Amino acid sequence: xxxxxxPEATVARLPTYLQVLIDAAExxxxxxxxxxxxxGAGFNSAKVRKDLSHLGTYGTRGVGYGVEELAREISLVxxxxxxRPVVLVGVGNLGRALVSYDGFRARGFRISAxxxxxxxxxxRRVADLVVRAVDxxxxxxxxQGIGLAVLAIPAASAQEVAGQLVAAGVRSILSFxxxxxxxxxxxxxxxxxLSTELQILSFYEQLAGSHTGAVPAPPGSLSTAAxxxxxxxxxxxxx
Amino acid sequence: xxxxxxPEATVARLPTYLQVLIDAAExxxxxxxxxxxxxGAGFNSAKVRKDLSHLGTYGTRGVGYGVEELAREISLVxxxxxxRPVVLVGVGNLGRALVSYDGFRARGFRISAxxxxxxxxxxRRVADLVVRAVDxxxxxxxxQGIGLAVLAIPAASAQEVAGQLVAAGVRSILSFxxxxxxxxxxxxxxxxxLSTELQILSFYEQLAGSHTGAVPAPPGSLSTAAxxxxxxxxxxxxx
DNA sequence: CTTTGTGAAATCCTTCACAGCG
DNA sequence: CGCTGTGAAGGATTTCACAAAG
Numbered sequence: 202x203x204x205x206x207x208p209e210a211t212v213a214r215l216p217t218y219l220q221v222l223i224d225a226a227e228x229x230x231x232x233x234x235x236x237x238x239x240x241g242a243g244f245n246s247a248k249v250r251k252d253l254s255h256l257g258t259y260g261t262r263g264v265g266y267g268v269e270e271l272a273r274e275i276s277l278v279x280x281x282x283x284x285r286p287v288v289l290v291g292v293g294n295l296g297r298a299l300v301s302y303d304g305f306r307a308r309g310f311r312i313s314a315x316x317x318x319x320x321x322x323x324x325r326r327v328a329d330l331v332v333r334a335v336d337x338x339x340x341x342x343x344x345q346g347i348g349l350a351v352l353a354i355p356a357a358s359a360q361e362v363a364g365q366l367v368a369a370g371v372r373s374i375l376s377f378x379x380x381x382x383x384x385x386x387x388x389x390x391x392x393x394x395l396s397t398e399l400q401i402l403s404f405y406e407q408l409a410g411s412h413t414g415a416v417p418a419p420p421g422s423l424s425t426a427a428x429x430x431x432x433x434x435x436x437x438x439x440x
Numbered sequence: 441x442x443x444x445x446x447p448e449a450t451v452a453r454l455p456t457y458l459q460v461l462i463d464a465a466e467x468x469x470x471x472x473x474x475x476x477x478x479x480g481a482g483f484n485s486a487k488v489r490k491d492l493s494h495l496g497t498y499g500t501r502g503v504g505y506g507v508e509e510l511a512r513e514i515s516l517v518x519x520x521x522x523x524r525p526v527v528l529v530g531v532g533n534l535g536r537a538l539v540s541y542d543g544f545r546a547r548g549f550r551i552s553a554x555x556x557x558x559x560x561x562x563x564r565r566v567a568d569l570v571v572r573a574v575d576x577x578x579x580x581x582x583x584q585g586i587g588l589a590v591l592a593i594p595a596a597s598a599q600e601v602a603g604q605l606v607a608a609g610v611r612s613i614l615s616f617x618x619x620x621x622x623x624x625x626x627x628x629x630x631x632x633x634l635s636t637e638l639q640i641l642s643f644y645e646q647l648a649g650s651h652t653g654a655v656p657a658p659p660g661s662l663s664t665a666a667x668x669x670x671x672x673x674x675x676x677x678x679x
Numbered sequence: 680c681t682t683t684g685t686g687a688a689a690t691c692c693t694t695c696a697c698a699g700c701g
Numbered sequence: 702c703g704c705t706g707t708g709a710a711g712g713a714t715t716t717c718a719c720a721a722a723g
Contacts (some may be wrong), residue, residue: 207668210714216636220618234682243620246682247716260720279639280646285695287638298537304618304635305666310642329697348645349638372648373641375634379459379543384524389644391637393528395614396543397455398630399526401590402612404451405520406587406626409611449692473704484693485704493706501700501705 207278211252215275216308217242218249220271234265272422286313288371290362291354292322292332299353300328310349314341318358333360338369349373356380362420363390446517450491454514456481457488463510470647473504525552525584527610529592529601530573531561534616538592539567549588553580557597574601578609588612595619602629 221241225233235253239246251265259274261268274369281424287305289312291295300307300312317323325332327363333335333341341347350371354362360379367375367388374390376382379397459484460480464472470614470633474485474492481488492505498513499505517522526544528535528551537579539551554571556562563645564571572580580586588617595600598617605613618636622627 207643208714209619213636213640215643216633217620220636234575236682239619245716247718248714249654250683251685251715260683260686263681264723265682278643280642281639285642289508293539294537298533299634301533302634304633308635308639308640310635317447349641351638356586370611372529373645375641377635381456381480383482387648389641391641392634393637394455394540395538395632396547396549397452398549398614398632399457399590400455400520400545400551401452402588402614402628402630403519404454404517404525409626409628423480447692475704484694487692489705490693490707497706499705502703503701504704549692 206257211255211280214242214244214248214252215279218252218273219272219279219375220401222268222275225268230268232261232265232269233271235260238266241392251322262291281309283309283312286347287311287349288314288316288338288341288345288347288366289351289353290316290366291352291377292317292325294354295354297327299351299440301329312351313345314347318354335365338365342366342369342371347371349375352376354378366409373411446494450494453481453483453487453491454518458511458514460517461507462502465511466506469507472502472507473508474499477505491598497501508632520548522548524549524588525586526550526588526590527555527577527580527584527605528584528590529554529555529574529605530591530616531556531564531566532592535592536566538590539569551590552584553586555580557593557601574604577604581605581608581610588611588614591615591617593617 218330221238222233223335224241225364235246239249242249253271256278257270287310289299290328292300292315296315296317300315305312312328312330313340315327315330316335316338317332318335323334346401348371350366350373352359352362352366352374356378359376359380360382361382363376364384365376367384372388373382374388375383376390376392377395378392379394384390455479455542461472463480472496474488478485479486489499492510495513495517525547528538531539531554533545533596535554535556539554546552551569553565554569555568555574555577556571557574561571562573587610589605589612591598591601591605591613593626595617598615598619599621602613602621602623606623611627613621613627615629615631616630616634618633621631
């Protein structure tokens with residue numbers, strides 16, 4: 202299967218495989234079987250083999266996959282061969298946390314520009330970068346050859362800013378705003394919605410009901426939960 | 441279709457519908473058609489109708505869905521009827537950002553306890569809560585009747601802490617650690633991996649290549665990107 | 680003898696298209 | 702007449718199970 206169409210579901214799993222391979226390489230492992238790779242990634246081995254078969258044939262029967270070789274191949278397929286500059290829009294709580302998140306750098310993504318709408322924040326220095334205005338986006342994107350943007354602003358202004366990003370030439374957007382973004386076909390958006398994730402968990406938790414095997418806590422009790430209100434957190438992910 | 445098995449894919453979309461419905465309600469809209477709901481959520485109307493049919497029949501033919509009524513029903517299905525206490529493990533950069541993220545509170549999730557492994561941080565006060573030790577987890581979970589945990593710690597210690605969470609009685613974990621967590625069947629884990637998301641975007645961006653219609657920037661140039669290194673960000677999501 | 684690579688089967692999800700209700 | 706609810710068709714993804722390679 203050396204055909205050039207890699208299924209979406211497979212693409213979504215490649216970064217996880219890469220992570221396991223990097224860990225294995227650091228542990229000095231030279232070769233890894235699909236069974237082992239599956240254990241580390243949390244899938245089953247048939248899925249792993251089918252996925253990898255889409256990249257070509259990099260395994261050796263009776264042995265497994267060459268760790269370094271496969272890691273290199275996946276990096277290549279994902280386009281991680283060289284450093285990629287990223288613009289981060291929204292230097293609120295979440296934005297600032299993302300700036301100092303070194304998981305990005307470790308995979309070749311470098312936040313090379315910060316942008317915000319708040320005049321109070323523009324011009325300030327955050328993690329060695331000066332926060333610039335949204336209007337500067339076209340210049341920033343062109344100068345630094347940026348293709349990726351991370352959006353950490355409230356839902357209310359997300360669509361407008363997304364439009365400005367697209368106009369500036371950005372082709373991929375990772376959005377943390379809890380709203381749908383309408384963009385042209387040539388632009389890819391991935392949404393990460395933190396509260397959505399909790400709501401999904403909530404559904405499955407109530408399904409499990411109270412027939413949990415090893416839970417020492419009283420099942421439905423919200424007992425002393427109201428001790429401290431912790432109200433008024435107006436912070437959130439502000440622009 | 442009032443059968444009690446709601447497909448996973450549908451569950452994952454319910455929070456988005458809820459979001460659109462809440463916005464509609466605030467805008468004073470009383471009734472909404474699947475077409476309109478689909479536009480707001482970014483899906484197509486057939487999918488919306490099929491999804492909603494799994495909850496029962498809440499629409500009126502020729503009219504649409506009652507906004508308030510449907511929102512109430514989805515909230516019920518997701519188990520969002522009452523406030524849910526959440527324990528947050530890991531008060532690093534990401535953890536602190538999550539504490540002040542008000543999107544959680546808006547959906548009935550309240551971070552009611554903070555836990556960290558670092559002795560330097562334990563005892564400190566963050567957003568009206570005192571950070572407690574990991575060893576206190578069983579007591580915290582039992583006292584406050586906690587079922588959900590958010591994990592914002594490095595991959596290295598994630599599995600161990602997950603085990604402690606499970607032992608303490610937590611049934612759902614939202615993990616930001618870039619690693620697979622092994623948990624018993626009755627526990628649900630959802631992983632949000634920020635760097636994975638960027639890698640997926642990276643794949644689709646290179647697919648698009650340089651045949652973008654309206655991009656004023658030079659396609660493959662990483663030009664002046666190296667202006668400021670922004671190195672050494674040892675921060676990340678520390679425990 | 681071990682482990683890959685893969686057709687075929689099984690399952691899950693999406694889309695179509697329209698009957699039928701309001 | 703408009704819009705929901707849904708069988709049926711169409712795709713996509715996962716799993717099975719095994720032949721073939723090392």
